[in-house]
Amino acid sequence: MKFLQISPFKHLLSHSRFLLTLRSEQGKYHSLILFRLSSASETIWDHRPTPPSDTVRDGRVTPPKSDGMLENRQIYVMESTCPHLGADMSHAEIEEFEDTTVAVCPWHRYDFDLRTGKSETGLSTCTYSVEVKTDPADDVEKVYIETPAGGNNWRLIELRPVSEEFADPPPAPSQPIVQINPVISGSEVTEPVVPTTDPPKTLMQWAVLILNTANPTLKVMRTRHAVQLFRTGKLDSIGHRSSSAPPPPDVPPREESFLRNTVNPGKVKGRKSLAVMLHALANVEQWAIDLAWDIMARFGPSHPDLPPAFFSDFTKMALDESKHFSLLTSRLSATSPTTPYGSMPVHASLWESATITSHSLRSRLAIIHLVHEARGLDVNPGTIERFRRAGDSASVAAMEIIHADEVTHVTSGHRWFTWLCEKEGNIDPVATFREEVRRGWRGNVKGPFNIEDREKAGLTPAFYEHLMGEMGDEDMEQRKGAFNLGTGLKDLSLEEPVKAQITVEYERI
Numbered sequence: 050m051k052f053l054q055i056s057p058f059k060h061l062l063s064h065s066r067f068l069l070t071l072r073s074e075q076g077k078y079h080s081l082i083l084f085r086l087s088s089a090s091e092t093i094w095d096h097r098p099t100p101p102s103d104t105v106r107d108g109r110v111t112p113p114k115s116d117g118m119l120e121n122r123q124i125y126v127m128e129s130t131c132p133h134l135g136a137d138m139s140h141a142e143i144e145e146f147e148d149t150t151v152a153v154c155p156w157h158r159y160d161f162d163l164r165t166g167k168s169e170t171g172l173s174t175c176t177y178s179v180e181v182k183t184d185p186a187d188d189v190e191k192v193y194i195e196t197p198a199g200g201n202n203w204r205l206i207e208l209r210p211v212s213e214e215f216a217d218p219p220p221a222p223s224q225p226i227v228q229i230n231p232v233i234s235g236s237e238v239t240e241p242v243v244p245t246t247d248p249p250k251t252l253m254q255w256a257v258l259i260l261n262t263a264n265p266t267l268k269v270m271r272t273r274h275a276v277q278l279f280r281t282g283k284l285d286s287i288g289h290r291s292s293s294a295p296p297p298p299d300v301p302p303r304e305e306s307f308l309r310n311t312v313n314p315g316k317v318k319g320r321k322s323l324a325v326m327l328h329a330l331a332n333v334e335q336w337a338i339d340l341a342w343d344i345m346a347r348f349g350p351s352h353p354d355l356p357p358a359f360f361s362d363f364t365k366m367a368l369d370e371s372k373h374f375s376l377l378t379s380r381l382s383a384t385s386p387t388t389p390y391g392s393m394p395v396h397a398s399l400w401e402s403a404t405i406t407s408h409s410l411r412s413r414l415a416i417i418h419l420v421h422e423a424r425g426l427d428v429n430p431g432t433i434e435r436f437r438r439a440g441d442s443a444s445v446a447a448m449e450i451i452h453a454d455e456v457t458h459v460t461s462g463h464r465w466f467t468w469l470c471e472k473e474g475n476i477d478p479v480a481t482f483r484e485e486v487r488r489g490w491r492g493n494v495k496g497p498f499n500i501e502d503r504e505k506a507g508l509t510p511a512f513y514e515h516l517m518g519e520m521g522d523e524d525m526e527q528r529k530g531a532f533n534l535g536t537g538l539k540d541l542s543l544e545e546p547v548k549a550q551i552t553v554e555y556e557r558i
């Protein structure tokens with residue numbers, strides 16, 4: 050049995066469950082969920098002398114008595130998706146009985162023993178042994194897990210606490226509300242989060258509703274609500290196999306107020322230039338929320354074989370992008386109350402790539418998630434440094450959260466791109482990606498590259514080095530042709546001379 054070190058034990062005290070993404074040398078992904086059931090002993094444990102090593106094979110970790118205390122730390126690891134129909138187990142309920150503890154799937158409530166993985170229904174899931182040992186190299190207590198079968202040299206790609214950090218308070222209840230968000234100019238929400246007539250029942254219906262929601266505050270609130278419903282099994286289904294899945298809009302609408310901007314970014318100076326940057330970054334995040342919903346709504350119905358894990362990954366992405374939007378608009382409001390979100394011009398260049406890739410899931414994953422989003426990994430450190438130099442530590446903290454999340458988004462792009470390559474006859478992901486970029490991109494894929502973070506996401510240099518897109522004007526127009534841009538992107542084009550003076554390289558490559 051092989052074990053992989055995942056974290057110092059102390060780091061697991063911040064949350065009670067974590068999602069783990071592992072990748073093997075062969076490029077296979079495996080997602081696990083870790084449940085930590087300890088409770089009151091955490092702070093005591095934190096301050097006591099280094100404990101002795103302890104090892105337990107069945108997932109339960111109960112260290113020996115130390116300083117007269119018996120710690121009750123129980124760490125369990127199992128598959129992150131339910132073996133029944135693939136629900137995300139990160140929101141499973143934990144139920145403790147006299148002699149066993151089970152995780153109850155949020156979708157159909159099958160229960161799985163955390164130690165054996167067995168369910169009373171007869172199904173079973175894989176569980177993984179856990180060890181907690183003191184590392185002699187640094188005397189720090191560390192957690193190790195058994196690695197999955199079917200791969201070598203597994204690496205931990207992501208260890209993500211199951212919780213969401215938002216700058217805004219949690220969404221209002223699903224009743225009609227009137228809320229004015231002070232961080233967004235003219236952003237008065239008068240519609241309910243859940244429409245009173247014909248409320249969405251499937252994930253596909255929610256995706257299309259959110260794509261059609263112009264108000265950014267409401268878009269964020271609906272995203273949070275829909276993802277919560279999906280994770281906790283309160284939707285009828287994903288709905289991508291239904292013949293009545295609604296079509297997504299060609300271009301998600303934007304609020305009228307964005308066409309009546311009050312601030313010319315070219316004229317703002319000094320500290321306000323940070324506001325220009327925050328405004329531009331928030332705009333990118335608003336499009337990114339739509340892109341996450343669009344990939345589900347546009348390609349779900351044409352790919353009925355997409356498993357629930359695909360929708361888990363992209364709903365997580367939608368939620369992350371909502372969090373980012375919320376963090377950035379909140380920072381904008383704090384640093385420059387006179388230039389709230391919506392007061393400066395925005396553009397829709399990110400959606401141009403969405404239109405160009407609307408015909409193919411493979412192309413969408415390659416261009417949006419492995420070119421645009423990977424470029425974000427390259428430029429974010431420079432943006433963070435700029436905020437740091439300006440002494441804006443809160444924006445630095447927000448950008449660091451965003452950057453860490455973006456690594457996982459590129460990981461998701463890589464995971465589903467390679468999944469698709471395997472489905473389509475085991476074609477080579479590197480060669481296929483390069484071909485997609487050649488056909489769907491213009492000009493060089495520019496560096497300098499953040500090799501380390503790209504590599505964490507699965508993008509080795511073979512994917513992107515010396516790569517050039519050869520899409521010509523004609524190809525571009527042809528690909529865009531299927532879209533009605535007349536009422537979408539064109540309306541968002543900037544009026545001269547009001548143009549952002551900064552380049553958001555995340556989009557403009």
Ligand code: FES
Binds near residue numbers: 133136154155
């Ligand atoms: S019980 Fe988990 S998906 Fe049905």
